[in-house]
Amino acid sequence: MKNLKSIALALVVVLSTFSVTAQTKKVDAAKSSINWLAKKVTGQHNGTVNLKDGALVFKGKKLVGGSFTADMTSLTSTDLTGEYLGKLNGHLKSEDFFSTEKFPTATLVFKKIGSKSPNVYTVIADLTIKGITNPVTFDITVAENSATTKFMVDRTKYDIKYGSKSFFESIGDKAIYDEFELNVNLTF
Template identity: 40%
Template sequence: MKKILFPALLAFAGLAAAPAAQAQTVYKLQPQLSTLGWEGKAVTHGHNGTIQFTGGDLLVKDNTVVGGATTVDMKTIKATDIKDAETQAKFVGHMSGDDFFGSDKNPMSTFKIVSITPIKGAAATADNATIVGDMMIKGVTNRLTFPAKVGVKNGVAAASGKVIIDRTKFGLKYGSKSFFDSIGDKAIYDDFTLDFNVVAKQ
């Protein structure tokens, strides 16, 4: 009995003495330092602009970004390529309406990271991780996978990259040839692009 009990006690003591795994640290997203750009195209033209982050965080463990979530205010959307105030107001009004984002009923869009997987052998200036996460737009959630550059340095956690989104999967079908065959050159492409740069601090 002693021969069995003594090794068991040693093993238990070793577990008790082992350092606890490092907990995740929350780095709060800095809206004033973070940017979110968008670009959408139609058959005959296109627009680009910005939307504003309102909050979120990046989760850091062992000096590595391992998770996080962001929130975006859809009422802040604007087209930076449109300089005329009246045209800008008309554009924003259309994008905020039910044809597109329905911002009055759905003012916030969110993204929550499910996993981050390092890209082996990535160059110092290249995307170094694959992010999988759930994006919610207009009350509809879809899972997305895209490359990004993530890192932690001097108390700052950051994530930047580009993701291509099929708007029709979120119910934004206006002007889509996938649903309206007869619209010809008035069609708006289903895919739009988001360029993000998230900066977070402890």
């Protein structure tokens, strides 16, 4: 019996030395993309914002963390050209929307991660835009060297009220919907 306890204790000690340590995988910002889609009553606009940096954290093959910084000064529309592109980009970067001069970055930090199915996780993260932090929830699919997610963001939670019917009832067909979509493709 004493010998069995010694063997069990030795096994516990050996197994504890093989514990899985966290591995941080830096995201390749140049090969990754963040696409946005914003809708209004009379149409929509879409575009991109560049990822400045980011990383996903794994224990073995399990996703356990992540954090990202977006370069808000790179915000641009991809559905317009010329004068209209300049006007929309200028407006999106202004105080009416993202105030990119004052807030040049936005961040996303994973807070809680649950496994939904193999390689698919449900994430609760803190999203900070214009210095305001709110939780967002989304599913992320992780492959060998990539991850993808799509989720909605309510802009009014970040003090972006321009054209919102929630704040300006008589705006009519000039209303811009409160939520915009982010479609993120990460390569690491």
